Amino acid sequence: MGTADAVPGVSGGTIALLTGIYDRxxxxxxxxxxxxxxxALAALAGVVTRRGDGVAELRSVLRDVDAAFLVALGAGIATAILTVTRLLHVALETAPVATYGFFFGLIAASAVALRGQFRVDTAGRVGAAVAGFLVAFLASGHAEAALGATPLTTFLAGVVAVSAMILPGISGSLMLVLLxxxxxxxxxxxxFVDAVFALASGGDVAAVVAAAVPVVVFCLGGVVGLLTVAHAVRRALAVxxxxxxxxxxxxxxGALRAPxxxxxxxTGGWTTGAVGGFVGVAVVGAAAVFALDYAAGGIDVE
Structure with missing residues (x-):
């Protein structure tokens, strides 16, 4: 799931479906x-003050939220994101056109894979389709300039990305590209990873703290997203x-415009070579998503 969520156009939710853990x-x-x-807070207070049976209550809370499952899954996701995101960052630095072409193929294939979920047979659904397309299309290429690089922007990016990553077919990284x-x-x-490794070899603690700020703010946004927006999205899907x-x-x-x-x-302008490279890598990305969709047996969020 972490590998999928790090790549725009591939959904961690689809991986959860494929491995049979989505409902859980x-x-x-x-x-x-x-x-x-x-x-949980009351149980922790009981443990600290040794009043009541705080330990038993805390264990009960952890069982109710399936904490062991979430911790194991979260550790795997974090490990993959740390490695895959770094590779993609290097790719964006060294071969940006090819990398964005790959993203384009992933996103386009995701849209095709989700075609069975698309309905415009009522006025409300037509309005939803138009709104979704316009939001993404108009934001593509302009959101970065409008939002800037403030802590609030980082927090909101975390809210949106983590809320999206649990949906089959919708990638949290896609939302980051869109924004x-x-x-x-x-x-x-x-x-942040570089600063941590540098610290292990005698680096500066201040550098780690400075590098950690945007990561921590983003993660806080992700937690808020999971506890609020994710619930709203699931409610919307239910109703x-x-x-x-x-x-x-x-x-x-609509987000296809972003890459x-x-x-x-x-590129500073499209040339024949740039277009050919972009399209070629896009085909590879699309093939990867189609293969994943086939393995998952199609995306279904009933």
Whole structure:
């Protein structure tokens, strides 16, 4: 899931479906509620003050939220993101046009894989499709300039990306590309890892702290996203499933503009060679998603 979530256009939710853990993942995430948090805090207070049976209550809370599963899954996701994101950051630095071409293929194939979830047979669904497409298309290439690189932007990017990553077919990294934050956040994560390794060989603690700030802010946004927006998205899928999926599929289609704009900014203008390279790598990316979709037996979020 971490590898998929690090790559725009490939969904960690699809990997969860493929491995048979999607229902368990959603149940675990949505089981974390304010009431459960209060129980956990009360149990911790009991453990610290040695009043009541705090240990037993804490164990009960951890079982209720399937904590062992979430910790193991989270560790795997974090490990993969740390490695894959670094590789992609290097790719963006050394071969940006080819990398964005690869992203384009991934995103386009994801839209095709989700076509069965797209419905425009009612006025509401038509409106959802138009809104999803316009939001993504208009934001592509302009969101970065509009949002900037502030801590608030980083926090909001974490909210959106982590909320999206649990949905089959929708990639959190795709949302970062759409918001113009993918290159910045992958660079920030790589800088943090470099600072940590440098510290192990006598580096500066201050450098680690400085590099950790955007990563921590992004992660805080991700936690808030999981506890709030993810619940809202699941509720929308439960009550307005067709309209919600139609909006999301249209969003993916509109987001196809983002890697094209990013690649164009790197080339300074499309040449025959640049177009050929972009398209060739896009085909490879699309083939990877189609193979994954075939292995997963198709995307279904009923």
């Amino acid at each position: 993942l959603i149940a675990a995430i949505t089981s974390v509620t304010p009431g459960v948090a209060r129980r 113009g934050q993918y290159d910045r956040m992958s660079g920030a994560l790589s800088a 307005y499933r067709r309209a919600t999926m139609t909006f999301l599929v249209a969003l993916v289609v 094209v704009v990013e690649a164009a900014s790197e």
